[in-house]
Amino acid sequence: MLETNQNLAGEFRLGFLIHDVSRLRRTVVDKIMKPQGITRSQWWVLTNLSRNSSNEMMQTELANVLDIGKVALSGLLDRLEASGFVERKADPTDRRAKRIAMTKKGEKILASMQLHAVKLNTEMLEDISPEEIQYAEDILYRMKRQLIEMDTALRSSKPG
DSSP states (O other), X not given: OHHHHHHHHHHHHHHHHHXXXXXXXXXXXXXXXXXXXXXXXXXXXXXXXXXXXXXXXXXXXXXXXXXXXXXXXXXXXXXXXXXXXXEEEEOSSOTTSEEEEEOHHHHHHHXXXXXXXXXXXXXXXXXXXXXXXXXXXXXXXXXXXHHHHHHHHHHHTSOO
């Protein structure tokens, strides 16, 4: 019985450590980005736009990728657009739909932010070997994949 409790404590500890590392990294990123005049949430929008070759995507698609609601995304886009980092465009096939496109100014701030992120990651990982990093990435990727499968199963089992 004691062995089982110790195993559970280790499993819970892993969850707390993942949460704490994520929270602390977000805090540090926010502090690093503040002088740039951009938030981590806005950075996340720009990063996801940059993953498409055209640096743009449908607003609804962006909301799905970011896993946030339309209202929350709209506020982020308002601030990004006011800063000149993105622009909203009518979709050529559906005038009601909006495409969100990163501007040249958005590309420039994203490149700057990525340099800061590289520096942050280098400092954060300086005492960890490349092999340890690879091992941790492999484990976290498998955990992510399992959680996605669990989420999908839970969504499909909801009463209709």
